[in-house]
Amino acid sequence: MVIVPEGMIADLLTREASFAAVETVFAAMAAGAAYNFPVVREAIGHEDALYGFKGGFDRAGNVLGLKAGGYWPNNLEKHGLINHQSTVFLFDPDTGRVSAMVGGNYLTALRTAAAASVSIKHLARRDAKVLGMIGAGHQATFQLRAALETRDFDKVIGWNYHPEMLPNLAKVAADMDVPFEAVDLPGLVAADVIITITSSFAPTLLAEHVSPGTHIACMGT
Amino acid sequence: MVIVPEGMIADLLTREASFAAVETVFAAMAAGAAYNFPVVREAIGHEDALYGFKGGFDRAGNVLGLKAGGYWPNNLEKHGLINHQSTVFLFDPDTGRVSAMVGGNYLTALRTAAAASVSIKHLARRDAKVLGMIGAGHQATFQLRAALETRDFDKVIGWNYHPEMLPNLAKVAADMDVPFEAVDLPGLVAADVIITITSSFAPTLLAEHVSPGTHIACMGT
Numbered sequence: 001m002v003i004v005p006e007g008m009i010a011d012l013l014t015r016e017a018s019f020a021a022v023e024t025v026f027a028a029m030a031a032g033a034a035y036n037f038p039v040v041r042e043a044i045g046h047e048d049a050l051y052g053f054k055g056g057f058d059r060a061g062n063v064l065g066l067k068a069g070g071y072w073p074n075n076l077e078k079h080g081l082i083n084h085q086s087t088v089f090l091f092d093p094d095t096g097r098v099s100a101m102v103g104g105n106y107l108t109a110l111r112t113a114a115a116a117s118v119s120i121k122h123l124a125r126r127d128a129k130v131l132g133m134i135g136a137g138h139q140a141t142f143q144l145r146a147a148l149e150t151r152d153f154d155k156v157i158g159w160n161y162h163p164e165m166l167p168n169l170a171k172v173a174a175d176m177d178v179p180f181e182a183v184d185l186p187g188l189v190a191a192d193v194i195i196t197i198t199s200s201f202a203p204t205l206l207a208e209h210v211s212p213g214t215h216i217a218c219m220g221t
Numbered sequence: 222m223v224i225v226p227e228g229m230i231a232d233l234l235t236r237e238a239s240f241a242a243v244e245t246v247f248a249a250m251a252a253g254a255a256y257n258f259p260v261v262r263e264a265i266g267h268e269d270a271l272y273g274f275k276g277g278f279d280r281a282g283n284v285l286g287l288k289a290g291g292y293w294p295n296n297l298e299k300h301g302l303i304n305h306q307s308t309v310f311l312f313d314p315d316t317g318r319v320s321a322m323v324g325g326n327y328l329t330a331l332r333t334a335a336a337a338s339v340s341i342k343h344l345a346r347r348d349a350k351v352l353g354m355i356g357a358g359h360q361a362t363f364q365l366r367a368a369l370e371t372r373d374f375d376k377v378i379g380w381n382y383h384p385e386m387l388p389n390l391a392k393v394a395a396d397m398d399v400p401f402e403a404v405d406l407p408g409l410v411a412a413d414v415i416i417t418i419t420s421s422f423a424p425t426l427l428a429e430h431v432s433p434g435t436h437i438a439c440m441g442t
Contacts, residue, residue: 055274
């Protein structure tokens with residue numbers, strides 16, 4: 001039985017390893033060797049929380065288990081905790097016995113960023129040079145950093161419902177020595193790749209904001 | 222974070238406490254304060270295993286979580302492990318953080334027996350005197366013992382597809398000072414309460430084997 005507390009994940013898991021893991025399991029899914037179970041997601045009627053289970057089995061990697069947890073919107077204000085809370089539980093596929101419990105919060109951030117980046121590596125045009133970002137929150141910084149590590153973009157352009165958060169993107173771009181420019185939504189027609197990472201339920205990125213041939217990686221809600 | 226290994230459960234949880242817990246949560250469910258989430262149950266295509274998640278939230282008891290695991294039919298022969306393997310994970314309903322990991326095998330045996338017994342306590346006729354058993358495996362002994370602790374039965378009668386296993390029932394009945402008699406299926410018309418606890422997919426107990434007014438507690442497959 002392996003137990004990895006949330007606080008240890010950042011020292012144990014790199015972006016590179018996350019990318020490799022997601023790329024491998026996406027390939028296994030395409031080959032029919034890995035699959036997801038039906039998702040359980042429940043509004044439990046307490047603390048406005050959404051709680052549920054995302055499980056699956058990867059026959060190729062011999063990995064069986066689930067992520068349990070969800071979204072507690074009052075966590076930060078009430079408890080100083082992040083609102084997304086999850087834990088991963090793994091089982092021995094040969095016996096059904098639990099084999100690992102792993103903090104899932106930072107893992108989810110790296111996984112979500114890796115999923116978009118794997119899609120960019122394999123599906124974006126070879127000559128893609130401008131990366132467009134919709135969203136500028138905590139997770140957006142993970143998405144941007146992973147994308148900039150995947151391809152040599154010349155420029156990042158970004159839009160956010162709350163423009164005062166765009167410096168989050170500018171800082172990551174500066175770290176990676178790529179120029180950043182805030183744009184309005186129509187300005188995203190200049191992007192060759194667009195990542196959306198918002199919690200919006202309303203449509204934001206419309207057809208008129210997207211040029212033909214653009215690769216779009218839609219994450220989040 | 223509380224971790225309770227499988228081997229400690231028998232020393233921590235009594236049949237009486239299991240009965241009280243199940244009775245309380247059934248009452249909460251009837252009052253709309255507790256509910257189960259949709260069940261995930263997957264034939265994973267490895268070791269003929271069935272794996273899945275049973276989750277729920279009890280607002281009245283402030284208990285949130287799931288049981289994960291399933292049925293690995295080759296466990297006993299290949300690994301000397303019981304075929305049903307499960308683990309319970311609890312979460313803090315106020316924050317979504319994992320709060321407990323508890324071995325679920327013995328817990329499931331006690332819970333399943335308690336569920337039948339709670340139904341007998343509240344739904345069987347007051348004058349019920351003969352308890353009928355269909356099934357004589359490991360779980361059947363839990364069902365029988367719990368039922369005999371719930372009501373004063375004068376006699377236990379039992380049938381099993383494998384009659385050589387009926388001494389399992391006779392032994393429990395003897396422990397509880399109640400006479401036991403093996404019967405054929407039509408003989409179950411003498412029962413006032415019938416518990417079925419088998420892994421059969423075929424119909425076994427038919428209408429002609431049941432007298433009017435009999436309480437039936439169907440567990441297992």
